[in-house]
Amino acid sequence: MSAAEGGDLDVIVIGAGIAGLCAAGELVRAGRRVLMLEKSRGIGGRMATRRLGDAVCDHGAQFFTVRGRAFGAIVTAANDDAAVQTWCHGFARDGSLGSDVAVGDGHARWRGTRGMTDLPKWLVNELMSSDLAGRCDIRTGGQVTAVAVDGSRVRVSLNTSDGRAESLTAAAAVITAPVPQALDLMQAGGMCRGASDVVPAETLRQLEAVAYDPCFALMLVLDRPSLVPEPGGMHFAVEGGGPIAWLADNQRKGISPVPALTAHATGTFSREHFDMPPDAVMELLLDAVRPWIDGDPETAVVERSLHRWKFALPTTVLPEPVVAVSQSPPIACCGDAFAGPRVEGAASSGLAAGRWLNRVLDDRAETP
Ligand SMILES: Cc1cc2nc3c(=O)[nH]c(=O)nc-3n(C[C@H](O)[C@H](O)[C@H](O)COP(=O)(O)OP(=O)(O)OC[C@H]3O[C@@H](n4cnc5c(N)ncnc54)[C@H](O)[C@@H]3O)c2cc1C
Numbered sequence: 001m002s003a004a005e006g007g008d009l010d011v012i013v014i015g016a017g018i019a020g021l022c023a024a025g026e027l028v029r030a031g032r033r034v035l036m037l038e039k040s041r042g043i044g045g046r047m048a049t050r051r052l053g054d055a056v057c058d059h060g061a062q063f064f065t066v067r068g069r070a071f072g073a074i075v076t077a078a079n080d081d082a083a084v085q086t087w088c089h090g091f092a093r094d095g096s097l098g099s100d101v102a103v104g105d106g107h108a109r110w111r112g113t114r115g116m117t118d119l120p121k122w123l124v125n126e127l128m129s130s131d132l133a134g135r136c137d138i139r140t141g142g143q144v145t146a147v148a149v150d151g152s153r154v155r156v157s158l159n160t161s162d163g164r165a166e167s168l169t170a171a172a173a174v175i176t177a178p179v180p181q182a183l184d185l186m187q188a189g190g191m192c193r194g195a196s197d198v199v200p201a202e203t204l205r206q207l208e209a210v211a212y213d214p215c216f217a218l219m220l221v222l223d224r225p226s227l228v229p230e231p232g233g234m235h236f237a238v239e240g241g242g243p244i245a246w247l248a249d250n251q252r253k254g255i256s257p258v259p260a261l262t263a264h265a266t267g268t269f270s271r272e273h274f275d276m277p278p279d280a281v282m283e284l285l286l287d288a289v290r291p292w293i294d295g296d297p298e299t300a301v302v303e304r305s306l307h308r309w310k311f312a313l314p315t316t317v318l319p320e321p322v323v324a325v326s327q328s329p330p331i332a333c334c335g336d337a338f339a340g341p342r343v344e345g346a347a348s349s350g351l352a353a354g355r356w357l358n359r360v361l362d363d364r365a366e367t368p
Pocket of ligand 1: 017018019020037038039040043044045047059062063143144176177178181215217309311312336346
């Protein structure tokens with residue numbers, strides 16, 4: 001058992017996506033002992049990269065932008081270590097054949113060097129670096145089932161990766177799961193929607209207003225180069241009414257050794273077909289992608305896979321970067337539904353949550 005897991009745990013961070021990792025970084029650098037709990041086997045959340053045969057596909061976030069100073073400093077350091085790099089400065093924008101001129105708006109679109117999980121992986125390496133060593137642990141493959149207030153501590157229940165039920169306490173917690181899932185965890189712990197609620201009614205109302213679009217991600221490995229124009233990614237006009245919102249060629253992007261496409265369906269299509277059998281969804285999306293496949297898909301597509309993101313992109317974003325669902329013990333909700341969506345918004349929200357908890361925990365330590 002490491003220092004972070006033994007005895008007096010300061011903060012439990014639920015979720016090891018970009019928001020959780022940024023929050024943990026702020027906390028650990030301030031000397032806190034942090035335990036991160038992630039239900040998936042890997043880290044990164046929606047910054048996700050998958051191997052499919054010889055191909056490498058980003059199937060969640062495709063790129064990120066950098067506008068703020070704090071996230072900019074992280075990206076600069078990751079860039080110095082060759083974990084991230086600029087992909088391009090814009091994409092083709094109407095999805096019709098021949099619209100192969102990348103929009104150069106001067107704004108850099110960044111990507112992980114070998115895939116989008118490279119930035120989360122780099123953040124984990126930073127957390128585990130020698131000068132911070134022992135203050136942070138990350139447990140993957142175990143799902144948190146409830147978050148509760150237990151006197152002056154937070155109690156977190158989980159099902160561990162080997163199927164055991166476990167309960168941990170800490171002085172504070174950060175919840176980075178998509179908001180509807182965060183609310184389920186708090187409800188299971190008796191923090192809201194019950195008799196003696198901890199979460200103030202107005203805060204609960206705000207959180208309950210947050211909604212997300214789902215998204216299907218279709219991955220196709222090809223036996224020949226695709227017809228997706230440089231720089232290897234294209235947005236589709238949503239007004240066009242087609243099922244596809246985005247199409248990328250992971251080889252042209254620079255992360256896959258072989259041609260491989262990632263197509264994202266629109267929110268509308270994904271919602272309307274969410275419960276349809278995957279094979280039927282794949283057929284519909286493959287049909288829409290056909291113009292960017294050179295030749296007959298029957299022979300050109302050598303492998304295919306469909307991923308279904310239930311909470312892909314928030315359609316409502318709350319104005320605050322972090323929402324305190326409890327002051328004592330301090331519990332913060334953060335992620336891409338707070339103050340700014342997307343990768344950068346989630347990172348900024350995680351940083352804000354870490355800073356807020358550091359302030360509250362410092363104040364507590366000073367209060368006699
Ligand atoms: C298809 C798609 C395309 C996108 N494209 C872009 C793009 O091009 N550019 C861009 O900037 N953004 C894009 N995004 C959005 C971007 O990926 C997210 O905004 C960002 O990654 C969110 O980070 P987060 O840390 O807030 O949440 P997440 O990455 O979702 O992290 C939350 C983590 O919590 C874990 N978790 C949840 N519940 C529990 C539990 N009970 N117990 C333990 N762990 C739990 C999850 O497994 C997850 O790892 C895209 C997203 C999707 C899905």
